[in-house]
Structure formats: C-alpha cells, structure tokens
Amino acid sequence: MSVVTAGVASTADRAGGRRRVRWVASRLLGAITVFWATATFTFCVQALMPGNRAEMIINLASGTFSQPSAAQIAAVNAKYGFNDPLIVQYSHYISGLVSGDFGESYQAHRPVIDIIAEQIWPTIQLTLSALVLAWVMAIVLTLATAGRQGRVSSFVGALQVAIAVSPPYWIGTILLVIFAVKLGLFPVEGNNGLPGLVLPSLALAIPLSGFIGRIIREEFARVLEQPFVMSSRMRGMGDFGVRLRHVLRHAVLPGVTLSGWALGALFSGAAVIETVFARPGIGGLLVSATSVRDIPLVTGIIVVSAGMYIVANLIVDLAYPIIDPRLKAA
Amino acid sequence: MINPPLLAVDNLRVSFGRGNEVVKGVSFTVEAGRCLAIVGESGSGKSVTARSLVGLAGQGALVQADRLSFEGRDLTALPDREWRRVRGRHIGFVLQDALVSLDQLRPVGREIAEGLQLHGEARSRTERTEHVVRLLERVGVPEPTVKARQLPHELSGGQRQRALIAASLALDPKLLIADEPTTALDVTVQARILDLLAETQARGKALILISHNLAVVSRMADEVIVMRRGEVVECGAADQVFREPRHEYTRRLLNAVPSMHSRGTRLAPASAPRPSLPVQPAAPSYAENPLLQANGLVKRFRRPDGSLHTAVRGVSFSLNTGETLGIVGESGSGKSTVARMVMALETPDEGEVLLNGAPWTALPERQRRKWRRGISIVYQDPLSSFDPRWTVERVIEDSLPKDEAHRRARVTELLELVSLSNAFRIRRPLELSGGQRQRVAIARAIASRPKVIVCDEPVSALDVSIQAQILDLLGDLKHQFGISYLFISHDLGVIHHLSDRVLVMSQGEAVESGDVDDILLRPQCRYTQDLVAAVPRLRFALAA
Numbered sequence: 001m002s003v004v005t006a007g008v009a010s011t012a013d014r015a016g017g018r019r020r021v022r023w024v025a026s027r028l029l030g031a032i033t034v035f036w037a038t039a040t041f042t043f044c045v046q047a048l049m050p051g052n053r054a055e056m057i058i059n060l061a062s063g064t065f066s067q068p069s070a071a072q073i074a075a076v077n078a079k080y081g082f083n084d085p086l087i088v089q090y091s092h093y094i095s096g097l098v099s100g101d102f103g104e105s106y107q108a109h110r111p112v113i114d115i116i117a118e119q120i121w122p123t124i125q126l127t128l129s130a131l132v133l134a135w136v137m138a139i140v141l142t143l144a145t146a147g148r149q150g151r152v153s154s155f156v157g158a159l160q161v162a163i164a165v166s167p168p169y170w171i172g173t174i175l176l177v178i179f180a181v182k183l184g185l186f187p188v189e190g191n192n193g194l195p196g197l198v199l200p201s202l203a204l205a206i207p208l209s210g211f212i213g214r215i216i217r218e219e220f221a222r223v224l225e226q227p228f229v230m231s232s233r234m235r236g237m238g239d240f241g242v243r244l245r246h247v248l249r250h251a252v253l254p255g256v257t258l259s260g261w262a263l264g265a266l267f268s269g270a271a272v273i274e275t276v277f278a279r280p281g282i283g284g285l286l287v288s289a290t291s292v293r294d295i296p297l298v299t300g301i302i303v304v305s306a307g308m309y310i311v312a313n314l315i316v317d318l319a320y321p322i323i324d325p326r327l328k329a330a
Numbered sequence: 331m332i333n334p335p336l337l338a339v340d341n342l343r344v345s346f347g348r349g350n351e352v353v354k355g356v357s358f359t360v361e362a363g364r365c366l367a368i369v370g371e372s373g374s375g376k377s378v379t380a381r382s383l384v385g386l387a388g389q390g391a392l393v394q395a396d397r398l399s400f401e402g403r404d405l406t407a408l409p410d411r412e413w414r415r416v417r418g419r420h421i422g423f424v425l426q427d428a429l430v431s432l433d434q435l436r437p438v439g440r441e442i443a444e445g446l447q448l449h450g451e452a453r454s455r456t457e458r459t460e461h462v463v464r465l466l467e468r469v470g471v472p473e474p475t476v477k478a479r480q481l482p483h484e485l486s487g488g489q490r491q492r493a494l495i496a497a498s499l500a501l502d503p504k505l506l507i508a509d510e511p512t513t514a515l516d517v518t519v520q521a522r523i524l525d526l527l528a529e530t531q532a533r534g535k536a537l538i539l540i541s542h543n544l545a546v547v548s549r550m551a552d553e554v555i556v557m558r559r560g561e562v563v564e565c566g567a568a569d570q571v572f573r574e575p576r577h578e579y580t581r582r583l584l585n586a587v588p589s590m591h592s593r594g595t596r597l598a599p600a601s602a603p604r605p606s607l608p609v610q611p612a613a614p615s616y617a618e619n620p621l622l623q624a625n626g627l628v629k630r631f632r633r634p635d636g637s638l639h640t641a642v643r644g645v646s647f648s649l650n651t652g653e654t655l656g657i658v659g660e661s662g663s664g665k666s667t668v669a670r671m672v673m674a675l676e677t678p679d680e681g682e683v684l685l686n687g688a689p690w691t692a693l694p695e696r697q698r699r700k701w702r703r704g705i706s707i708v709y710q711d712p713l714s715s716f717d718p719r720w721t722v723e724r725v726i727e728d729s730l731p732k733d734e735a736h737r738r739a740r741v742t743e744l745l746e747l748v749s750l751s752n753a754f755r756i757r758r759p760l761e762l763s764g765g766q767r768q769r770v771a772i773a774r775a776i777a778s779r780p781k782v783i784v785c786d787e788p789v790s791a792l793d794v795s796i797q798a799q800i801l802d803l804l805g806d807l808k809h810q811f812g813i814s815y816l817f818i819s820h821d822l823g824v825i826h827h828l829s830d831r832v833l834v835m836s837q838g839e840a841v842e843s844g845d846v847d848d849i850l851l852r853p854q855c856r857y858t859q860d861l862v863a864a865v866p867r868l869r870f871a872l873a874a
Contacts, residue, residue, distance in 0.1 A: 226430055227426075228431050229495070230386065230431075231431045231441075231497075232441075233386055235417060235445040236416075236417040236418035241448075325435060326481060
C-alpha cells in the first residue's frame with residue numbers, strides 16, 4: 001500500500017516539476033524579451049537625437065565650443081562608425097551588449113562598463129537596504145495595529161498615508177538636520193560604511209514603507225475576517241499568533257508584487273538621495289553624464305538600470321510561489 | 331449534588347454595543363455522549379451563542395452569563411490565556427465551508443498539527459506527522475500521508491470538511507461544537523460527514539450541532555433548542571420538539587420544509603391577500619409541440635492545463651406548457667451548464683435547443699434577440715446580477731419590452747405580483763434582504779411575460795421560511811400565467827415539492843428522468859437511489 005502511494009506521489013511530483021521548469025523558463029524568456037525591447041528603444045532614442053555627434057565628441061574632449069574641421073569630424077565619424085547604416089550600428093550595439101561592451105565614454109575615454117561598475121555598488125547597497133528597512137517598518141506597524149479598532153490603529157493608518165506621499169529628499173533633509181547636524185549621530189555626507197548608509201536608506205525607506213504598509217494593511221484586515229483565522233483561534237492560538245503565523249503570509253502577497261516595481265522606483269529615487277547626501281552612486285553619475293551629453297554612458301546607465309529592474313521583477317515572480325504555494329499547482 | 335453536567339449554560343446574554351443584544355438569555359446543559367442541536371434562521375444568534383462557549387463571540391462583544399461552566403469549572407471571567415488552554419484541548423470547534431476555514435497557503439497536515447503544537451503535545455516532528463496521519467485515517471480521508479502534504483484546494487469538499495473535523499479532534503476534546511458542518515456540501519457527502527459526527531458522539535463525545543437544516547438536526551439531535559432573534563422559543567427532547575412542537579414558530583419552520591408531502595400545498599402562511607388578476611388555464615398540455623426541447627446537448631470546456639473537460643454529455647429533455655421540469659444533481663453534475671445553454675448564453679458543442687419547436691441555440695444571436703423575451707432566468711444570488719447602483723424600479727423597468735406602454739404602471743403591477751409594496755421602487759439591491767432581492771429578480775424575470783423561466787438554484791441561499799415564501803410565489807405565478815419552469819436544484823425536497831417531472835444528472839449525464847414520484851420514490855438507477863437515500867429527512871412525522 002505504502003509503495004503504491006509513494007509511486008503515485010512521485011509521478012505527481014515529477015509532472016509538477018516539469019511544469020515548474022517550463023514556468024521558470026517562460027519567465028526567463030519573457031525577461032530577456034523585455035530587456036531586448038528596452039535596449040532597442042534606448043538605441044532608437046540616441047540615434048534620433050538632434051545635433052552632430054562627432055562635433056559634440058570633439059568639443060567634449062577639448063572642452064571648448066568651436067567648429068571642428070571637416071577632417072576632424074570625418075576621423076571621429078570613422079572611429080565610432082557614425083557613417084554606417086543604422087542597422088549596422090544597431091547590430092554592433094546589440095552584439096556589444098551581449099558581450100558586456102557598452103562602448104566608451106565620450107568624456108572619460110574609458111569603457112562605460114568600468115565606470116558603471118565602480119559606481120553601482122553603493123547604489124545597490126542603498127536600494128536593497130532601503131527595501132529591507134521599508135518592509136521591516138511596514139510589517140511591524142501592520143502586525144501591531146492592522147485590523148484593530150482604536151485611536152492608535154487609525155493614527156498609524158493615517159501616518160502611513162502621510163509618509164507615503166512625502167518626497168524622499170524632503171524626509172532626507174529633515175533626517176539630515178536632526179540626526180546628523182543637531183545630534184551628530186550619523187555622518188553628514190559621503191560613503192563611510194554602515195553609519196553613512198543609515199540616513200539615506202531611511203529617507204528612501206520611509207515613503208516606501210508607507211506605500212507597502214497601506215497595501216498590506218488593508219489585505220491584513222480583510223484576511224483577519226476569514227473563517228480560517230477563527231478556526232485557528234478555536235484550536236487555541238492567540239491573537240498575536242494568528243496574526244504572525246497565518247494572516248501575515250496572506251497579507252504580504254500584494255506587497256511582494258509591488259516590490260518589483262518598488263525596487264525600480266528606489267533605483268531612480270536613489271539618484272536624488274545620493275545628491276542630497278553627497279554619496280557616490282549611479283544617480284550622481286547619470287546626472288553628470290546627462291549634463292555633458294555623454295551618450296554612451298547615459299545609454300549604459302539606462303540599460304543597466306532597466307536590467308536591474310527586470311531582474312528584480314524576475315526574482316519577485318520566482319519568489320511568489322514560495323509564499324503562495326497554490327501557484328505551483330496552477 | 332451528583333456529577334455536574336459537562337457543559338452548563340445559564341442565562342447567556344451577548345450584546346454588541348449598547349442596546350444591540352443578539353443573544354437574550356439562553357440556558358442549556360450538555361451531557362457526555364449526547365447531541366444538542368441549536369436550530370434557527372440567519373440572525374437568530376445561534377452562531378454567536380456557540381462562539382461564546384469558547385470565549386470568541388467577536389470583537390466588541392459583551393458576554394454575560396449567570397453560569398457558564400465546563401466540567402464544573404467556571405468559565406465566566408476567564409482570562410484570555412486560560413481560554414486558549416480550553417479551546418482545542420477541552421472544546422473542539424468545527425466551522426462550515428472548509429475551503430475558507432483552512433489556511434489555503436499551508437498544507438492540510440500542518441493545520442491539523444497546529445493544535446498539537448499549541449498545547450505542547452507530540453513534541454517531535456515525526457511524532458506529529460504520525461499523529462496527523464492517524465487522525466486523517468480515523469475521519470476517513472483516503473491516502474492520509476499524501477493528503478496531509480497537500481493544500482486545501484487540492485482536496486475535495488468532503489475531504490476538507492473531514493480534515494477540519496480531524497483538526498478539532500486532534501487533542502481529543504470532550505465537547506465538539508460543529509457550526510453548520512455540512513452546509514456547503516452535496517447530500518451524499520453530507521450524509522457521510524453526519525455519519526462521522528455520529529460515530530464521534532458514539533465514542534462518548536458531547537456534540538453541539540448548529541444548523542438551519544431541520545432534517546439534519548432531526549437525524550442527529552437528542553435535545554433541540556429553537557432560536558429566533560436571540561431568544562429560545564422552544565427547547566426539549568428532539569422527538570418531542572419535532573413531533574409536538576409547542577411554539578407556533580417551530581411549527582411554521584417544520585411546515586416550511588419542502589418535500590413530497592408538501593406538494594400542492596402552501597409552505598408559508600399567506601400574508602397579504604394576492605391581487606386577483608385574470609387567471610389563465612394552467613393545465614399542462616402535452617398535445618402540441620413542447621415549449622422547450624433539448625436534443626443531445628454536449629458541452630466541453632478547456633481546463634487551465636489545456637485538457638478537455640466534458641461538462642455535459644448528450645442531455646435531452648422537453649418541457650411542456652404549464653409544466654415544471656426539475657433538474658437535480660450534485661455540484662459539478664453540469665446542471666448549471668445546461669441552464670446556460672437553454673438560455674443560449676453558451677453554445678452547445680453538439681445538439682441544440684428548440685424553443686416553440688423552432689431553432690433557438692442554432693440561431694445567430696442577432697435573430698435570437700427578438701425571441702429572448704419568451705424565456706428568462708432567476709439565479710441563486712441575484713445580488714451579483716443586479717447593478718448595485720440601480721434602484722429596484724430601474725432594474726425592473728430595464729427588463730420591460732421596448733414596446734411596453736404605461737411603464738410605470740407595469741412596474742407597480744409587477745411589484746404587486748411579487749408582493750412588494752410600491753415603497754421598494756426607490757431601494758437599491760444592497761438595501762434589500764435576501765428574500766426581497768429574490769422577489770425583485772422574479773419580478774424582473776416575468777417582466778417580459780415569458781413562457782419559460784429557468785430557475786438556477788433560486789432558493790438555495792435562503793432561510794427555510796423565506797425559501798417557503800419564494801416557492802409559494804413561484805407556484806402562484808405558474809397558476810396565474812401558465813409559466814413553465816425549468817427548475818434546477820440540488821435539494822431533492824424542493825424538487826419534489828415543485829416539479830411535475832424530474833431529470834437526474836450526474837457527471838454531465840442525464841442518468842434518469844420521468845414523473846417526479848416515480849423517480850424519487852422508486853428510483854431505478856443506482857446513482858439516484860444513493861442520492862435519495864442520502865437525503866436527511868425529518869425523522870418524526872408532524873402530528874396533525
């Protein structure tokens with residue numbers, strides 16, 4: 001009997017496993033398609049930009065605004081392949097992306113990928129720590145107050161709305177004045193390890209925790225009304241136990257869906273915060289690259305950011321069934 | 331004093347906020363090995379009473395009692411920590427509809443193990459797993475080791491309800507409270523769950539059964555409490571309450587249960603005299619073409635994983651003028667798909683439906699539209715088929731044929747026909763009770779003076795006394811206008827009360843059809859026999 005049972009189970013598991021592999025493969029393929037579309041779009045934008053690129057490169061290199069000679073322009077055009085048909089330029093661009101070659105910065109004359117690699121790590125640190133902090137704050141507040149009646153609960157609900165709509169740079173400035181300038185607890189600026197990360201992460205995390213908090217809070221209150229919560233209470237579980245072990249898992253699902261988007265938003269929000277706190281990072285790099293029209297660098301940053309965004313959403317997609325195992329069967 | 335009763339409740343009162351008392355002084359005792367049933371319609375306070383017994387009446391509830399004791403131990407003014415030790419260990423609780431009563435993100439086995447963990451039993455993981463498998467085996471779940479690892483939605487409704495019972499039995503409590511444990515289940519599954527509960531009781535457990543279903547109660551209960559609006563209107567030994575009800579409300583409840591005995595009679599005491607309108611002859615006429623004819627209907631659906639599922643496999647029937655054809659079957663038997671095909675909302679893959687002897691489903695929708703007024707439908711839940719922003723007047727007016735003159739007067743007439751006063755014109759669906767909503771749905775269905783009305787479980791969501799009124803109303807309309815019904819229901823009592831002929835469906839097939847008495851009293855087919863046998867009946871005939 002037990003042998004038969006095990007046989008049935010393993011056949012089902014194998015079929016489920018195949019489905020899962022196919023599902024993961026389709027998600028991966030989708031992510032690659034989106035990435036390709038983004039890269040193509042970015043290429044089209046830079047190809048359609050007005051102005052003579054060769055002239056711009058020469059001016060950038062010399063730091064002057066003069067009319068270069070035809071011979072100079074011809075040389076630059078030949079070097080960067082600007083005279084080639086667009087389709088040739090496009091295929092160079094795409095094959096470059098595939099092999100990790102994003103071209104060379106007009107200004108610094110170094111490979112774009114190297115410049116980005118130097119600057120991206122502080123930004124990733126900032127974004128991830130902000131995401132984690134936002135989740136921790138949202139979960140703590142939700143667990144403690146969601147679905148309860150009373151003044152504290154409605155105050156927390158209102159507070160979450162207020163912080164969700166506050167701009168990060170404003171919160172950042174306030175944090176900076178209070179904790180760095182007045183109290184001197186954290187450094188005012190720069191990238192100096194963990195203490196330097198606290199205030200910028202908080203500035204990004206606070207509005208996001210308001211967002212996530214509002215979403216999981218409503219879901220939390222809805223799930224609390226479900227009969228299975230009552231079932232569990234009837235078995236002797238306490239109020240907090242039910243919140244933590246049963247309801248939270250259901251309530252975080254919409255928040256998890258949101259996190260893919262949130263990571264992208266944090267990435268762009270980081271640009272502003274990096275300026276406020278004078279941190280190194282991809283945000284500052286993008287600002288300076290745009291102002292001098294260093295097109296390969298700008299393109300590289302956009303493509304890499306898009307890549308991060310796509311990877312974040314892919315991770316969310318793949319992580320979702322761990323929290324909601326019903327999706328594995330579907 | 332001899333041994334105290336297992337559970338003693340004296341003058342239990344529960345209120346939510348000031349002046350909103352929902353339980354007004356309920357008293358009873360339960361002894362080991364006995365079954366007490368609390369019967370009542372929605373809003374009677376039966377569920378709140380049950381939940382107060384485990385200290386979970388709800389947020390903001392004020393619970394008072396002169397006595398609430400379990401095994402002689404006082405439970406009034408018990409702090410929450412102590413209550414948690416009582417729940418699960420001493421008193422088990424089974425809720426209805428196990429799909430939503432089990433955490434859908436966790437395997438069934440973990441739900442069952444939860445109680446063991448909470449009360450510090452079976453410490454190691456293997457010990458717990460073994461215990462869970464034993465419990466699932468005991469409540470009759472097949473392949474318990476496999477099922478314990480599955481998620482609730484992967485189990486059938488009956489298996490889920492069993493798992494839920496297993497979870498509440500995990501710590502071997504002396505008292506089991508079951509709140510509508512079979513309400514969402516098919517009759518055959520219901521019969522097996524009731525068997526399981528009876529078995530548990532036979533093993534010496536006390537059982538408190540909360541139900542709106544009098545037949546279920548009469549099968550299980552030793553003592554009965556009838557509740558209405560928070561008060562106990564009658565209590566006593568089950569055979570006495572069912573055989574010689576003393577209270578008029580109990581008698582009305584018992585009379586309201588539709589069955590073969592109630593055929594041709596009114597189920598509810600007539601309230602307002604009905605408006606007398608020209609009565610049309612309503613005798614079924616079999617001579618001419620049948621009004622509605624279905625020939626070999628087949629419908630297939632594609633499942634999410636791509637495989638084909640045949641929901642209806644070659645179903646044929648005919649409906650004559652002034653006749654009621656009942657279609658009975660359990661969930662998933664394909665009866666609602668048949669209704670959708672008859673309404674031409676779904677195109678059959680094979681076969682066709684003829685209306686008045688002429689093609690109906692075979693027509694293109696454009697040509698069908700002008701005939702649509704001849705056939706209409708009443709659903710189980712009218713709320714989801716009403717626009718919540720529309721008033722009752724607009725809902726009904728919208729269904730009047732375009733050429734109808736005197737529209738306002740006609741709406742008034744229709745409201746009168748379904749016994750709703752003119753004041754309801756300006757109400758919106760959410761401001762109506764379930765019975766009132768169903769009346770509006772019926773008014774809408776008869777607005778175009780149809781010859782056929784398809785009724786898809788029209789009384790399944792209603793309390794028995796409201797159900798009685800709606801069934802009476804449908805009967806009246808049939809007499810008055812000679813309407814024919816295609817009446818779909820899972821309730822054999824309702825079918826027997828109302829239908830002239832019946833069609834039994836199982837897994838997409840019509841297994842048996844014929845005169846309602848022939849089929850339901852002398853079923854030939856095995857499936858029908860099982861179905862009929864599974865129906866709980868009032869155990870005691872009402873003394874006349």
